[in-house]
């Protein structure tokens with residue numbers, strides 16, 4: 001990754017952590033709690049499904065810049081996706097943050113900004129917490145999710 005791109009990616013992450021999108025709770029939505037004890041990140045994901053697709057998704061919580069930005073970008077990426085498409089995105093996102101490799105079969109869009117996380121293994125859980133929590137919310141599990 002060249003430095004210019006790295007700077008741009010960093011800017012997007014900082015911007016999303018300062019002004020997170022879809023930062024709100026939702027009445028009568030499926031929700032789940034996630035906790036990353038390694039960093040102290042807490043997140044609650046709210047998701048409304050309609051006809052098998054994500055109609056609305058939002059979050060609340062407190063955590064580091066990476067966890068907040070990841071949840072913010074995730075909510076933007078998920079609207080209109082089916083559960084299977086969301087799972088697929090998570091798979092590619094997980095590969096990206098662990099290996100730094102971008103998928104060539106799927107365009108990750110803005111999610112690609114988290115590629116740099118792969119250089120900091122301790123931050124991988126910060127970036128994936130919201131995705132694990134989303135899965136639990138869609139599945140209707142009310143057990144808190146933990147990355148440990």
Ligand code: ZN
Nearest residue numbers: 039041064126
């Ligand atoms: Zn964190």
